[in-house]
Amino acid sequence: MQASETKLQQIIEGTKQYVVPLFQRPYSWKKSEWQALWNDLVELCKADNPRPHFMGSIVTMPTISVPEGVSKYLLIDGQQRLTTVFILLSALRDAAKQSQEELAAEIDNTILVNPYKKGSDYYKLQPTQVDRVAFHQIIHLQDQVNESNVLECYRFFEKKIRQSKLSLELQRIKRVICSNLSLVSVVLSSDDDPYLVFESLNAKGRPLTQADLIRNYFFMRIHTDSQESVYAKYWQPMQDLLNDNLTEFIRHYLTKTGVEVKQNEIYFEIKDRISNNDALSYLKNLCIYSEYYSRLLNPEREPKELVRKYLCRINRLEVATVYPFLLNCYDDWMKNIITEQEFVSVLQVLENFILRRFVCNIQTRGLNRIFALLYSQVRKGADIASDNFVERLKLTLQNRDYPKDREFRARLVDVKLYGGNRSEKCKLMLESIEEFFRHKEQVPFEGLSIEHIMPQTLNEVWKENLGEDWSITHELLRHTIGNLTLTAYNPELSNDTFEQKKEHFKNSHLELNKYFQSKTFWLRKDIEERSEHLADIALQIWNYFGEESAQLSQSGSLKGTIPKTLFCFGEECVVKSWRDVVETTLNKIADLEPDSFKEIMEQFPRFIGWDEKSFRSTRKLHNGAFIEVNLSAQDIYMFCMKAIETAELSIEDWSVETQEFNKKLVQKPLV
Structure with missing residues (x-):
């Protein structure tokens, strides 16, 4: 066994072929791995003197080939990264064909294939049988009928290269891939058992770190x-x-x-x-x-x-x-x-x-x-x-980018605090607010969980109590701080009515839950009032540590405002109404994050869906979905905020300039 540090170029150039053994799993890298590789390449391309970039290890073993055939190597370990690089280079070649034919030919003839060989020897890489047809079609730039992970990878890099043409030179991308990506190459001898090596790397042991x-x-x-x-x-x-x-x-x-x-x-x-x-x-x-x-x-x-x-x-x-x-x-x-x-x-x-x-x-x-x-x-x-x-x-x-009080307070009253990796931060905030009351008999927090006052799933009693717009109230406010508390009785409370939950809270030792005893109903205005109350406490716990705190203000109403310009993820759009704002925002999200768009549809069915008849007044998005537009300015604004949060895009890249106030409603520190 021989191990050496080597550039990717030495691995992929020359007349040779890497064959993925049958015992290997099919190609399985997903968007997260593709995105990580692309991010690394972009940084290397933008650097004046990019340094070697370690990709991990690759384990190969020479195998027998006929005398006139190319040198063949079993690809024991590293097939995911090597397959990804070949797909990426295929997308780069195809982009270069439009304007840089010489570069396209260079990638094709020196990296992707063995141009003077016939049959299976033509290909530098032979994936497992499951992926082989799709991979060959990409190499030959043929249309693919069946969806595959290989095809998804190609589309990902094709889109990234197309979007980066203005900022990154194709030739530089190719040079960085070949010259700056580095691997540890482990070449086994003919006496080694490739299956045992693979098993030790991927089951009994770990890859080289x-x-x-x-x-x-x-x-x-x-x-x-x-x-x-x-x-x-x-x-x-x-x-x-x-x-x-x-x-x-x-x-x-x-x-x-x-x-x-x-x-x-x-x-x-x-x-x-x-x-x-x-x-x-x-x-x-x-x-x-x-x-x-x-x-x-x-x-x-x-x-x-x-x-x-x-x-x-x-x-x-x-x-x-x-x-x-x-x-x-x-x-x-x-x-x-x-x-x-x-x-x-x-x-x-x-x-x-x-x-x-x-x-x-x-x-x-x-x-x-x-x-x-x-x-x-x-x-x-x-x-x-x-x-x-x-x-x-x-x-x-x-x-x-440290938010001042005004922005922190405005966002805290309506931000989604429950779900995914947000829930633990939400629990920390609620625990901190409970500690702020300085109860003499502090309740241990370990056995407590987050409880929704207005339940996550509404029964008919809750819908009737919330009123005609119950679905809007539910989708916009169910995960906000005003509707959340801590309890040890989460399973028991479940979908209970507000009156039943109040009875439970009577026996609670938490100061947080004494708030509800003065309430008769739990409607939208009640949730918003409690959000404001808890936001005031949060400002004292996590007080602004700058030299001069910004002036506090209650969350302002947008009623009567007229949007003028929408700054939406790198584009400046003229808008004439809040309906234009939500339409433009959702179109942009659908284009940038189609997977997250599906999640938005699942979480906010009152606001967006495929069936036009489900809504009162609609606009149709570019992808065919319909959005509800018979909404107040405040509800449109809140829905846009929550859609952006769900898509995990940056609020910093979205703002509205209104005609009436001649200012931006930005999610940045307001001076």
Whole structure:
């Protein structure tokens, strides 16, 4: 068995063929893997001097071919990534045929096929029988009748290349793929059993990780006489402590210096750093930080109770991008550069920053860079012995899309807080509000769950009580904070009437649930009033930490406003009514995120569907769906917000300018 680091170009160029064995599963990569690869390529293409980009390992084995045939290799492991690259290059070739025929021919003849060979030897890659026909049709640019995962992959990259033509050169994309994508190539000998190797890689064992490569590189630079003791003292403890998180720890450790390190750059980045340092000293320091990292992942390892509490809260927000910054802060605390209380304050500031952005639906895509640079920016020009680290942190984050009070409050009263990864953040917020009341007998939160006052599924009694527009009220407000509370009796309450739920809440020890005793009904205005009430409390818990808080205002009504311009995901559209706003917004979402559009239809059947007869007054979208337009301006605005949230698009990229007020209703900090 031989293993070597090599560029993708050396794998795919030349007269050869990779054959996927029968025991391999069919092609199974999906949009998430395609998108990750495309994102990496875009970043490499935009870099002035792109570095090697690690794709993982590929395991092959030479196999027998007839004398006149091409050299054949069984593709034991790595077929998913290699198949994806061939499909991507096929899409690139087809895009180049329109204007760059020479580039298209180069991709075809040097990469995709063996142009001077006949029959099956013509193809550089032979997938499993399940995928072979679809793959051959893509290679030959033939129309495909049957849907397949291979075809979906081709369409994905074809669309991405078409959309990027203005910003990315086709030739540069091809050069980056061939010259900057790197693999560890493992070539088996004829004595090895390929099935056993495959089984050990994919069932009994694990594929080669970047941490494995890094370990090997470290110990190549440590004297053989010391390797065993160094391994036992430094590497093995890290491995035992972090297990599968070891590679990600090393990425965050590298990122803490202020350089954002991508998933597939870890090995090359640490190679560069070790080559300029003493390997043993570097390993010792890595081992120290691995203990900090283990406490970030598992706060129960932290002996200090208050620190442990706020580490748990940070983890519930599910933003691991803060870890590089927190590694630095942990080290400062351990070295007495900052106090325990200052470290707790740092955690509170981060929670405030992350939670406000979450409520305002500010995309997390920029957080990697923000937190990679944050420590050096806060420390820049500071006297470490005397400077107030926490205050400098606040000032720095204040200018990083940190929502002011007005925006935070406006979004908190109507944002969707329940469902998917939102529910844990919602529970954290409700627990925090309950703690704010400072009840002398604090109820433990572990056994509590989120309860909808107006149920998720309405029976006839609830529909009658909510009134004629019950469906609009239900779809817009059921997951808002005003309709949510905590209880240990969630299964018992279920679809009970409001009167029945009030009886349960009479016995509740939660201050949150005493609110309902003064209420006779639970209608739309009641939910909205409670949302405003809880929003006022939230503003005190996660108070604005900037130098000057924006003036508070109640959520304004849109009644009587006339939209003038819609700024919608990169396009500026002239609109004359709120009906134009919702039509344009939903058309854009359907084009950008067709899968999410289906989810919007499922979640909001009162607003959108395929049957025109289900609605009072409609407009037809480009994809044939109908939207309800007999709605108030406020309801249209709220529906657009929730549709954008459901599609996981950025609220920052959507705003309306009204004629009457001559201002934008933007989801950004309002000055």
